Structures are given as structure tokens and as C-alpha cells.
Amino acid sequence: MDEGLGSAPLPPISADEHVLDRSGPDAILYLDLACPHCAASWVAVRELPLRLCVRHFPIASKRPRATALHAAVEAAAELGGDGAFWAFWNSLMEDQGHQDDPHLWSRAEKLGLELDRFEVARRGQEAAARVRRDFRGGIRAGVIGTPAGFAAGQPIEGDLSEALRALAVN
Numbered sequence: 001m002d003e004g005l006g007s008a009p010l011p012p013i014s015a016d017e018h019v020l021d022r023s024g025p026d027a028i029l030y031l032d033l034a035c036p037h038c039a040a041s042w043v044a045v046r047e048l049p050l051r052l053c054v055r056h057f058p059i060a061s062k063r064p065r066a067t068a069l070h071a072a073v074e075a076a077a078e079l080g081g082d083g084a085f086w087a088f089w090n091s092l093m094e095d096q097g098h099q100d101d102p103h104l105w106s107r108a109e110k111l112g113l114e115l116d117r118f119e120v121a122r123r124g125q126e127a128a129a130r131v132r133r134d135f136r137g138g139i140r141a142g143v144i145g146t147p148a149g150f151a152a153g154q155p156i157e158g159d160l161s162e163a164l165r166a167l168a169v170n
Contacts, residue, residue, distance in 0.1 A: 034063035075121035
């Protein structure tokens with residue numbers, strides 16, 4: 001894991017963010033859908049009794065497909081709501097070996113999304129703007145690598161999964 005955090009204030013969780021609410025303390029996670037460390041961390045923490053807000057942090061210089069993956073989950077959310085977002089997000093995190101376009105199309109179809117509309121949304125300005133907003137907010141907050149997280153507005157140091165498990169039991 002390569003993480004570095006903490007400079008400008010962290011943007012608070014807003015009403016339009018993707019939050020998995022398991023009725024516990026808040027944690028904000030900056031994750032890259034193409035990052036194997038992020039996938040392992042996500043699978044380890046997604047069921048914890050926490051309120052997890054995920055933000056896009058695609059590192060395209062390391063993982064060229066990252067930005068396209070983040071746009072795809074935003075397109076799923078635009079067309080199918082929060083349930084489609086989380087189903088698409090989880091499927092990408094669980095299956096890092098199948099992230100090229102035909103696999104994205106298959107995921108969209110399995111969620112009942114119209115493929116032509118999905119492609120337009122995935123390549124559209126709204127998805128790109130959302131991904132850029134999250135990424136820029138992460139940069140301003142001091143995120144330089146993934147997975148990265150914050151709890152109570154403070155950077156999580158060390159292993160993200162362990163820190164979130166500890167937060168969940170306190």
C-alpha cells in the first residue's frame with residue numbers, strides 16, 4: 001500500500017456522494033478501482049458497521065484503465081441509482097481480471113442497464129466531472145496514493161483495513 005495524507009481540509013460528505021451506511025462511524029475512502037490493494041481493502045471492510053463514503057481516486061499513470069472504470073460506475077449510478085452503483089463497484093473490486101470494455105458492457109447488461117445509454121453516460125461530461133471532483137478533493141486533502149482513508153476528518157495511517165476494523169469496534 002502506498003498512501004500519504006493530510007494537507008488541506010477534507011471535503012465533508014455531501015448528499016450526492018456514494019455512501020454505504022452500516023450505521024457506524026464515518027470513514028471516507030479514496031480508492032482506485034484498478035488497484036489490487038484497494039480491492040483487497042474494500043472486500044475486507046465493506047461489511048463493517050461503518051458509514052463508508054467512497055470517492056474516486058483513479059491513478060491513470062499507474063493503471064491506464066482506472067479512469068474508464070470510475071466513469072463506468074458513475075454511469076451505472078446515473079442510469080440505475082445507488083443500487084447499480086454499488087453492484088458495479090463491488091463487481092469491479094471482486095474481479096480485477098475482467099475490466100476491459102466487453103466486461104463492463106456485460107456488467108451493465110446484467111444490471112439491466114441499456115447498453116447504448118450506458119456508453120453515452122460513461123463517456124459523458126457528468127461522469128468525468130464527478131471523477132475529477134473526487135480526485136481533486138483527494139489531492140487537496142493530501143492523498144497521493146491508494147488506498148487512502150479518513151476517519152473523524154483525520155488521515156488514517158498504516159493499514160487501512162486494520163484501522164477501519166478498529167474504528168468499527170470502538
